Amino acid sequence: MVIKLLSNAAYLRGTIDGRLFSSFLEHMGRVIYTGIYEPGHPTADDQGFRGDVLQAVRQMGVTAVRYPGGNFVSNYHWQDGVGPAAQRPRRVELAWRSVETNAFGLNEFMRWAAKAGAQPILTVNLGTQGIENALELLEYCNHDQGTFFSDLRRSHGIAQPYRVQTWCLGNEMDGHWQIGHKTAQEYARLAAETGRAMKRLDPDIQLVACGSSKSDMASHPAWDLEVLEQVYGIADYLALHQYYGGQEMGTASFLAQSLDMEAYFDTIRAAITVMRKKTRSQAPMYISLDEWGVWSKAEHSIGRAFERTPWNIAPVIDEQAYTMEDTLLFASMLLAVLKHADIVKIACQALLTNISACIMTTPDGGIWLQPIYYVFMMVARHAQGQVLHTVDVAMPHYACDAFDRVPVLDHVQTLREDGVEAVCFAVNRSQTETLTLQWQLEHLHPVKIEEFTVLSAPDKNMTNRSHPEAIRPCAGQGARLAGDTCQADVPPLSFCMLRVSLHNGGGQSDASV
Numbered sequence: 236m237v238i239k240l241l242s243n244a245a246y247l248r249g250t251i252d253g254r255l256f257s258s259f260l261e262h263m264g265r266v267i268y269t270g271i272y273e274p275g276h277p278t279a280d281d282q283g284f285r286g287d288v289l290q291a292v293r294q295m296g297v298t299a300v301r302y303p304g305g306n307f308v309s310n311y312h313w314q315d316g317v318g319p320a321a322q323r324p325r326r327v328e329l330a331w332r333s334v335e336t337n338a339f340g341l342n343e344f345m346r347w348a349a350k351a352g353a354q355p356i357l358t359v360n361l362g363t364q365g366i367e368n369a370l371e372l373l374e375y376c377n378h379d380q381g382t383f384f385s386d387l388r389r390s391h392g393i394a395q396p397y398r399v400q401t402w403c404l405g406n407e408m409d410g411h412w413q414i415g416h417k418t419a420q421e422y423a424r425l426a427a428e429t430g431r432a433m434k435r436l437d438p439d440i441q442l443v444a445c446g447s448s449k450s451d452m453a454s455h456p457a458w459d460l461e462v463l464e465q466v467y468g469i470a471d472y473l474a475l476h477q478y479y480g481g482q483e484m485g486t487a488s489f490l491a492q493s494l495d496m497e498a499y500f501d502t503i504r505a506a507i508t509v510m511r512k513k514t515r516s517q518a519p520m521y522i523s524l525d526e527w528g529v530w531s532k533a534e535h536s537i538g539r540a541f542e543r544t545p546w547n548i549a550p551v552i553d554e555q556a557y558t559m560e561d562t563l564l565f566a567s568m569l570l571a572v573l574k575h576a577d578i579v580k581i582a583c584q585a586l587l588t589n590i591s592a593c594i595m596t597t598p599d600g601g602i603w604l605q606p607i608y609y610v611f612m613m614v615a616r617h618a619q620g621q622v623l624h625t626v627d628v629a630m631p632h633y634a635c636d637a638f639d640r641v642p643v644l645d646h647v648q649t650l651r652e653d654g655v656e657a658v659c660f661a662v663n664r665s666q667t668e669t670l671t672l673q674w675q676l677e678h679l680h681p682v683k684i685e686e687f688t689v690l691s692a693p694d695k696n697m698t699n700r701s702h703p704e705a706i707r708p709c710a711g712q713g714a715r716l717a718g719d720t721c722q723a724d725v726p727p728l729s730f731c732m733l734r735v736s737l738h739n740g741g742g743q744s745d746a747s748v
């Protein structure tokens with residue numbers, strides 16, 4: 236089956252913010268301890284950071300990392316995690332019913348993020364704490380010196396302020412599972428007052444208020460409307476979270492769930508438009524998708540121990556191996572983010588290590604990379620500049636329980652800022668058919684196909700757990716350029732990337748591959 240796509244340099248959909256390729260670290264299970272931090276590990280540096288993990292994170296192209304939670308933050312005392320390690324208290328941690336040693340805290344995270352080449356995004360506790368605590372943390376991080384908390388930071392050996400730019404006002408406060416869960420009115424008011432005070436202390440920061448924690452929350456979109464109304468002009472982003480499972484629905488329905496995510500963004504875009512008018516504000520407001528991912532099937536779970544064995548240090552929680560099928564939904568979720576690049580400016584894949592993760596670690600041993608790692612890496616490295624508004628001609632669709640019209644090929648095209656490269660990312664949702672992609676680049680003057688890479692597997696249930704790198708990017712077959720049209724074959728249930736160099740400023744195409 237042939238799928239025709241038409242991109243034109245004149246039609247742009249949105250500018251890609253580099254922070255769309257962010258990730259998330261939470262004190263949960265083995266994400267921090269034996270994930271990124273393991274003193275004594277053969278690859279650990281003098282600060283206890285695993286070198287094998289740092290190298291994989293850099294290679295993955297992670298631009299920013301949100302920390303320290305997640306549900307964890309809603310009962311966290313940040314001061315427990317700073318200062319001399321020997322004096323840090325052990326605490327019961329209620330989100331995951333673990334024991335937190337506080338061996339790793341704020342300053343360790345900031346050092347780790349610098350080594351990973353990622354910007355920090357910090358979350359404040361609006362569960363058990365409030366305005367005062369958020370201000371103290373901000374003062375510790377961003378104030379120069381000469382005040383109690385800035386001098387406390389300096390006494391911990393950090394002379395220069397961190398000047399952290401992006402701050403999340405709590406986590407999933409709409410969720411009944413959240414410690415200190417609030418009604419929309421309670422949260423919106425607290426977020427507005429906390430945000431106002433934080434910007435008084437540091438007007439250069441950007442704030443993220445909690446929107447809905449998933450698209451099927453009964454309170455969505457009423458929660459989002461209430462929060463937007465109260466924080467408009469104070470916060471800069473509304474946070475959305477979204478995870479999908481549901482493999483038991485079957486592949487067609489499972490893969491269609493990215494359409495729900497697209498509708499979620501569109502609903503919030505409309506809510507933002509309404510609230511901009513209602514509040515008579517000129518201020519921009521964007522979406523921060525500050526947690527997103529796929530939950531794998533229970534049979535691919537490596538351990539779900541937290542309910543059975545509480546009060547352990549860094550227990551194994553929800554560690555899972557991703558199948559090829561999971562990987563395709565992950566890819567379509569990332570494409571949904573790109574399609575909404577005009578309104579979504581931050582997106583944090585969750586989590587970075589060990590739990591719904593890209594990178595899996597063995598304590599005292601090596602790492603292995605999930606197939607989703609490669610999707611993230613390919614997109615983070617090559618989706619730059621603008622998203623092109625691309626027309627698909629006679630796209631075949633299928634119907635499933637939740638959606639009448641699911642495109643068989645999910646796709647996004649990007650154009651680098653300097654105009655010298657265009658990239659097409661695509662997911663073939665068909666379980667049987669190879670799709671022949673014919674991508675016409677009108678007025679873009681394609682010169683050469685630089686790369687055609689495919690991620691696929693002989694079995695949709697295959698993972699990289701027992702055979703590391705069984706699923707990894709491989710060169711695709713038969714890509715060719717004729718005139719201004721690139722052609723390539725996209726195998727069933729695969730993700731692919733087609734990179735094309737362009738003659739910047741006009742000129743003749745040739746047919747080299």
Ligand code: AHR
Nearest residue numbers: 261304305306307406407
């Ligand atoms: O798996 C991570 C958890 O999922 C986060 O703590 C929470 O914000 C979300 O519900």
